[in-house]
Every structure is written in structure tokens, then in C-alpha cells.
Amino acid sequence: MPVKVIIPTALRQFAGKRESVEFDARTVGEALDSLTGHYDELRKHLFADDGRLRSFVNVYVNDEDIRYLAKDRTELKDGDTISIIPSIAGGATDTATKPAPEIKLSNEETLRYSRHLIMPEVALDGQLKLKQAKVLLIGTGGLGAPLGLYLTAAGVGRIGLVDFDVVDFTNLQRQVTFSTSDVGRRKVEAARERLTNLNPAIEIVTHETKLTSENALELFRDYDIIVDGTDNFPTRYLVNDACILLGKPNVYGSIFRFEGQATVFGYPGGPCYRCLYPEPPPPGLVPSCAEGGVLGVLPGIVGSLQAMETIKLILGTGEPLVGRLLLFDALQMRFRELKLRKNPECPVCGEHPTVTKLIDYHEFCGIRGEEAESTVQVPEIEPRELKARLDRGDDLFVLDVREPHEFQICNLSGHLIPLGEVPRRAHELDSSREIVVHCRSGKRSAEAVDFLRKAGFRKIWNLKGGILAWSDQVDSSVPKY
């Protein structure tokens, strides 16, 4: 029997701005189920956690209170009208329960944030929202640097920093929260100092720990928004899954050489990381910054985009990147967008999730142990031994499998065949000679030796530790990079 349900004015925003809806329903209970089935966001304002109508919500059938009829089993006839009228109740608490915390801006804060306050889109209540917000930054590296700086500057009240690493000299090309004098210091400590200098009112909480399945849920619980600024796949999946399980948005950013990506995962109704990448890539396929390189300013741009999205989520303004993957090509200087859809079959955020707790993400990504170490076992030669043999005048052929631009930085006068070209150019090598293969750190050269041995080369060794080890142990004038 078709009945009309009148939507209370205050809740129309959750029902497509409709003043009323019509359903076929036999009882009041069925009608309300249909209503919240269609408009899920209405549910929490009408029903408490235990599934019963909130005590202040009164439901009438043609102006009769259902409490005096048969409550939700009240039967309906064609043309009945259901209205929902709240009792307006409230009051000061007695001392036993805590009131909402008092938040206001000091005069100093009012001056500091004046450029926010004079914009109607932010204004005082926007700035107070920022002050109450708690954001957790996973990683204080290339992406974490602009994130930490801009969220601190904006007045986000509490910022958590998760990183267990130490500042390295090679970080300074892009991790602009650190100074030269910070090299060797713990990243979270150096970052805290820098950010506190920028804005002493912000509570910076350091979490100097590796993020694991054991600690992620506890760590995330105290924060409103999680920002993923990490650099490895196991952590990406871990952060994603933890955010979905806890219902927290995950502001995602990633970089690779000259390209960047940004989006917001874990927003209600939006997709998650696994909707986009259900399977991780095989280990070793996607190089890290150390292996592939990155233009330093690129994480500055992508991290700033993440900071912008975080602030928009806190203020509740603008269009966040939910269901939109922003792609940035720095060389072309173009922004593109891909539409991302929530996957209804997603094992984590779908309708029938199979992942209901955090798993072993290293295993998921096919990585054994802490680092993605090469498991290729090949005959090795130590740098000192190589030096000794060369000094003796032994007839050794040195094969360098690095890239031409690396050869330009420093070299051992080896014969250069980049790793990718070795299969095609193996005929340039004389298998009757003794060959020592090297690269920068010994990983690529190990693969080359493995390949060549399988191709029949017998007198071939990998220079253990590569040119980095040569610089450390034999000739320190060779620059490390």
C-alpha cells in the first residue's frame, strides 16, 4: 500500500533534498526501513546504535503517535502519511559527564591565521575545525615534508609523524623539512623541531616506529585523517586496509621520476587502494627513489596537493579527490584525471569483505624478509681482491652494467653494457676471459652474472657491494651517489 513519508526539513539534505517520498509498506517499520534503505545517511539521525528509534524521534501516522498505536508494527493503509517530528531536548550536564571541549582562538592565533579568517570559505569556524583536527602523516620524507609544513602552517591542531628512519645526505635533495645539520638525526625529531619553530601551537606527536599490522589500528584510532606518504607497497596496502577497517579517510599521494598521483581513498562511498590495485606488482618491478631516481621538487608538488586535500576534508569544503585519481606529468606539465569506482567485490571495502583484519603485507607483496634483497646467489669477488689482482696485472675484463649517465658520474674504466642490453650484447664478451661484473651496489651486477652463467660463462664474478663498496674500501676518491 503506497504511503507518504514526510522528510523533516533538517534531514532533507540526506534525502536528495526531497520533502517527501512514497513507498509501498505494510507497517511503519517497513516504511522506515525503506526510507533508510534508500537514504542511508538518514539512518543514524533516526536510529540509535541498537537499531531502535532515538528517544527524541517521534513518528506519527496521520497525526497519531505510533507509541499509542502498535509502534513499528502499526499497520498502514493506502494514502496514509507518516511524519517524523523530533522533540527538541538538551541542557547543561551535571558535573558527572564531560561537556564538549572549549575551543577558541587566542588573540595570537587570530592574528596568525588572519588570512584564513578573512575568507568566508574558512572563517572562524573553519579555523576552529582545523584546530580540532588530528592528522597522521605516514612517512616524513619527500611527500611528508610539504605535508608537515603546510598542515602546521594551516593550524591543524595535532599532527602525528610516523617514521623510523634517520636523515641521510641524499634526502636533502627533496626532503625540505631537514637541514644539512640534521644528517644523522632521527627524522621525526628533526621534523618536530622544524615544525614547532614554524608554529609552536601545533601539537606534533612523534611515532618513531615501523608501521606494522600489530600497531597500525591502535596508532590510527586517535586521528581523524591518515595521509599516506610512504614509499613501499606493503605499507600502502597496510595503511589502506587499516583506514577501511577504522572508517578513516586516506589521503594518498605517490611519485615516480617525473610523474605523480593523488587521490582520497577510504571516504564513505568512495573506492580504496585495493579497488584500484587489487594485486601488488611483483617485487623489484617498480624501483624505489634510490633505484629509479626522482626530481626533487616533484614530491613537493604532490605532497602539497595532499595537504590541500586534507585541509578540504577538514573544512568540508570544495570537491575532494574521492573517486578521482589525479595524474600529474611534470615534464608535459599536464594534469589528467581518471575516474575511480568503488569495487563492489573489493575484498576490503566491498559489500562482502573477506579482509576483516590486517594481514602480513610483506607476504602479500611477495617479499621475504625486511628488504627486497636479491636472492640471486652468484660467485663474488671483494673490492680489495679485485684491486690486488688488477695491480698484479692479471688479465681481467671489467664489465659495468650501469646506465650511461651513471658511468659519467664515476667509473672503473669498465666496458659499459647497461643491464637491460646484456642479453642482446652478450656476444661482445669473451667467455674464455675472466670477467668481473659491477654496478652501483652489487644487485644489478648479480643478475647479470646469473644470466651470463646460465648462458655458459664460467669465469665470471660479481663485485660485491659494487662501486659503492669500491669507494669505501679501495679508493675513496670515487664519489658515491
Add this chain to the structure above:
Amino acid sequence: MTLKFTDGLTDRIRVHAAQAYPHECCGALLGRDNGAAREILDLLPLPNHHVRSPRTRFVITPEDFRRAEAAAGERGLDLVGWYHSHPDHPALPSEFDRAHAWPWYSYVIVAVEKGRSAALASWRLSDDRMRFSPELLDNGAKTAAPTLRT
């Protein structure tokens, strides 16, 4: 969002609050909301039906709710929120306030200290029901005060 009050309305809320002291007063806020700005143009004081603890609680019955809606309609206005007082207590929403609120409405609270009205603030419940956000008040003065206390 800014909440604008027609001249003199916040004074009328204060007078009502002081008169009802030591009990909580309550009433409806009538005005207009065009999506970008909200303005309070009239009030409807209502009886506090909380019989047991009117010093710390107020209740506006569904009947009075309908009266407020009708009054708004007659005056060509919308029912956009509610006001009440906190005798000897800050103008901050309590947990009880939060549990009984709906989003969209403006909830004005005025503190009354020993019979004299003090701070007045207005609040809106977040969509997820988790917190109240303060509204920036514009009660006709040239510049809005930088803090909540007027």
C-alpha cells in the same frame, strides 16, 4: 557558516534566559536559509516541558514543534533552529545536547550566571553526529568578534 541576527534578537534571547533563571529557557529560531547564509529574523519563546529537572534540562514537545512550524509559516519564515539557556554553566553544548540534536539546525545557547545573561554562542551538529561546530555570529555589529564570547 555565518549566523546573522536581526537587530535586537539576541537581546530578546538574553531577556528570556534571565527571566527563566534558575530554570532553562527554550524557544524556536525563525528565519531564512538560502544555502549560503542563514539569518534569524524572529523568535518564538516556548515553555520548558521538562518537569523533573528544569534547571539542567529543557524539552520542547512535538506539539510545540508543530506550533513553531506553524508560526514560521504564518510569518513567511522557516524554522531554522532552537535556543536554550544554561543556568550557571558555559554556553557550550553538552553531551546530552549532542545526543539529542539533528544536523542543519542552529542551536543557540546562552549562559546565565547568577541571573545575568553572559556568553551566547551558536552551534551546528556535524553530519556524522560526532561534534558540534561553532557558528560565526553576526548580530549586526560592524565587525564580528574574533572569539565566540559576545
